[in-house]
Each structure stands twice: as C-alpha cells, then as structure tokens.
Amino acid sequence: MDMLRAHVCAPPAGRLCEGPVWDSRTAELLWVDIRAGQIHRAALAGDPPDLVKQATITLDPPLSAVLPTASGGVLAALGDNIFRVADDGTRTLLATLPLPRAGARLNDAKVDPRGRLLAGTVAEDRVAGSAALYRLDPDGALTALLTGVTISNGLGWSPDGRTLYYADSATFQVDAIDYDLETGTLGARRKFAAFDDGEPDGLTVDADGCVWIAVWGAGEVRAFHPDGRPRAAVAVGPAQVSSCTFAGPGLDILVITTAAEGDAAREPDAGRLFACTPGATGLPATPFADIGPAPADGR
Template sequence: MIMLRAHPCGPPPGRLCESPVWDSRTEEVLWVDIRGGHVHRARLTLGDSGPDLAHRSTIGLDPPVSAVVPCASGGLLVTAGATFYRIEANGTVDPVAALSLPDDGIRRRLNDAKVDPGGRLLAGTMSEDGVEGSAALYRLDPDGTLGILRDGVTISNGLGWSPDGAILYYADSPTQRIDAFEYDLATGTFGGRRPFARFGDGDPDGLTVDADGRVWVAVWGAGQVRAFDPSGRQCAVIDVGPSQVSSCAFVGPDLDVLVITTAAEGPAALEPDAGRLFVCTPGVTGLPATPYADVGLVRSDVR
C-alpha cells in the first residue's frame, strides 16, 4: 500500500469546489465552486517546493454550477441548476439543453458530469435534501439530444472510464460503493454491472482513472483519495486533510499531477484548509480528458 500526502494550493478556498479538469488547449486547470456559481481557471506552476496553482480568471453564473468540461469547438460546457450551457471563448453564454424534472416538490439539480471517450457528456442529478431514489444519470449527445441512462439514483457522482473505454466506473454516493459497468462506446449505453470498491467510512465522490487503469476516488467524509487497481484492490491512499474531499483529476502537460478539490460545508467549514484545492504527485499519469464533441451543435431554444 502506497501512502501519500497532498498539499494545499495557492487559490483561495471555495464553499463546494468540484469538477477539476485539465484543459490541454490553454494548459490550464478548470474547476467549479458549486455554491458560489463560479468557474475558475488556474495555471499549473512548478517550483522548488513542488507543483502549485496560480489563479487566472473566474466566470460567474447563477448557482449552483456543478461541472465544467472543454468543448471540441472551443469554449466550455457547464452544468448549472437543471440546464446545460455553452460558454464561448468570447464569454457568450448560450443554453444547450435543459432537464425536464418531475413537478413533485423535490429540489433537484445537476451534479457531477464527465465526457465519455466518444465525446458524449454523462451528467447526473441529486436532490438537495437527499431524497432516496429521486435522481438520475443522463447522456447529452453531440447533437444536443438528451436522454436518461439510469434512474432510481440518490446522488449521482464519480464518472470515469477504463483506458479502453469498455468499463464505466460510477458512484451513487450514499451506497458507499463504486460500480463497474460494461460500456458500449459505439452507442454510449450500459451493459452488465459489478461492485468494484466499497467504502465504510465515507462516501465515494468524484473519481478519475489513470493510464494503467487504476481508479482514484475522492472519499467525502474521510479526508482522503484512495486508488484501486483494475481488480478492485486498494493500492494507494492520499491523505488530504479536510474531511470533505470532493473530486480529483490528473493535470499538467504530462498529466502527472493530481489536483484534488475539497469543500467547506456545514461544521466542516471550520477545518483547516477546507474548501482549498490540493496537489499530489503519485508517480503515475492520467488519461487525457476528451472534449465534448459539440462541433456542429445547433444553438438551443432553451431559456
């Protein structure tokens, strides 16, 4: 078992930081602060004391803003509330699609989102009150078509694919389990499911997969990122510090720096460095982030 320690980065803390991703076009790290409605950019710096992040800019939208991914056409795709937006390079914000949510009094919003190796966006929902089985996992195709992949979910989180794209790792956080699904990359649909990793002292949140197929999972409530080999055997632990560890991603030109996001929600806001971003160099490399394949996407009439 490899034991590592993460170190806090330069950008100021947020309330609920999430969705880190490396934008190879600009060589910047992107992430969101869900409660603040912020999409942040930072430059990776390498000094004598190790890697750090230097904040560059922030885009403000109406919160909650739950995820951000680069687009193939340039610009960004952002999930906010129940709507998908494209932010152009000039700052223009256009709606792409919106969820049709049940009118049952449950407060739902979009949560974690990732692009599959074929360029489709998978994005899940959650209820703000944690109503069991009230959420779902959706797929946004490159042409803007939106469909449901899985329902009966409570808090949709943690999406990542094996290096060959044949396995999707997925977390419905309150189950305290990561599941591995067979994934048809040609159609963007699920096959068989098997339990992959279990957590007894926290909830699996955001995750990423490295080039050798290891799955790195942020464990909310445990203050750690844990890595599992493709068989599901735990092989590394990164101690972060703040208990609310929310997500992680490999960044940098060589994809060899792990950026870890944290939150400062409720009593945990009093913990040292809560809400900060952290870095660690675990000695492995990540997989390149696939941009959302929106070339030719027609502007939506969603408002």
C-alpha cells in the same frame, strides 16, 4: 499500498469546489465552486506543483460542472440546464433536464471517450431514488441511462473506454459498468469498491486503469487497481474531499478539490485545492464533440 500526502495550493478557499479537469488546449486547470456559481482557471507552476489563478467567470449558482468543448468554449451545468459558454461568457442552451423535484440540480458530469456528455443529478434533500444519470449526445439528444439514483456522482472510463466507473454516493460504493462505446449505452453492473468511513464522490482513472476516488468525509483520495485491489491512499486534510483529476503537461500531478460545507467549514484549509505527484499518469480529457467528427479510437 502506497501512503501519500497532498499539499495545499495557493487559490483561496471556496465553499463547494468540485469537478476539476485539465484543459490541454490552454494548459490550465478548470474547476467550479457550486455554491458561488463560479468557473475558475489556473495554471500549474513550481516544485512542488502549485496552482496560479488565471481567471474566474461567475454565472448562476448552482454551477455543478465545467468541461471543455471541441468548439473552444466550455460546457457548464447550471441548475437543470446545460449551456455552452464562450470565453466572453455568452451562453447557448444545449439541454434542460427533466428534474422531478424542487431543489434538484445537476451534479457531476464527464465526457465519454467518443465526445458524449454523461451528467447526473441530485436532490438537495437527498431523497432516496430521486436522481438519475443522463447522456447528452452532440446532436442534442438526451437519454436517461440510470434512474432511481440518490446522489449521482463520480464518473470515469477505463483506458479502453469499455468500463464506466460510477458512484451513487448514497450506496457507499463505486460500481463498474460495461459501456458500449459505439452507442453510449450501459451493460452489466458490478460492485468495484466499497467504503465504510465516507461516501465516494468524484473520481478519475489513470493510464494503467487504476481508479482514484475522492472519499467525502474521510479526508482522502483512494486508488484501486482495475481488479479492485487497493493501490494507494492520499491524505488530504479536510474531511470533505470532493473530486480529483490528473493535470499538467504530463498528466502526472493529481489535483484534488475539497469543500467547506456545514461544520466542516471550520477545518483548516477546507474548500482549498490540493496537489501531489503520486507516480501515476492520467488520461487526457475528451472535449464534448459539439463540432467535427467524434473520436474514433476510444480515447
């Protein structure tokens, strides 16, 4: 198993940085600070690669995810609402999720290979079974895919789009779920990877089908082959490693977000972004298909 180390990047620390995604249209990295309600953009430059901050949009916290759209704006998950946000900050409401508890909010979200949005929820008090995973179709239809979840988190698809990797962080494992690309429905579910020293948080999948998982509390990103064998571990530093994605024109730079929540705020570089070149190539992010036909080839 490869043992790697990430280096800290230039942007200043946030409190709960999450959801990094590479926007190939603008050649920029997008990410959010959930507690500050901010969407950040940065370009990659230098060797070793660093992030050069380009812009910040401040909306209403909690702001849990940002994702590109086919229409040119971004999707933003704010509280229990999903908005399309134009470059000038103008919002269009696309959906309101039926959250059953006070203090519940949207959490991690990703777009599937056909342009549908999958978005999970979490209750701030982490009551067992109080969260869910939803699918938002481009026509506005909202469907509950999983209920009885506690902390709906990491999402990512295999290169052929037929397997969804999913973390309910409270279970301390990532599951592999059969995924029907034609309908966006879930099939058989099985344990993929388990953790005894932290909670799986955000994740990403590379072009070889390896799954890179941020392990909250362990200070690492860990990668696994499609059969579940360990592939690599990336030492980050701060314990609260929240998510990761492949970025850059070649999608060969792993960018990692961290948090500075509670006592962890005293750790050096907590809440900063980190990067490394792990010898793998990521998959391009599919934009939410709010205009035009959805992709037909699975990616």
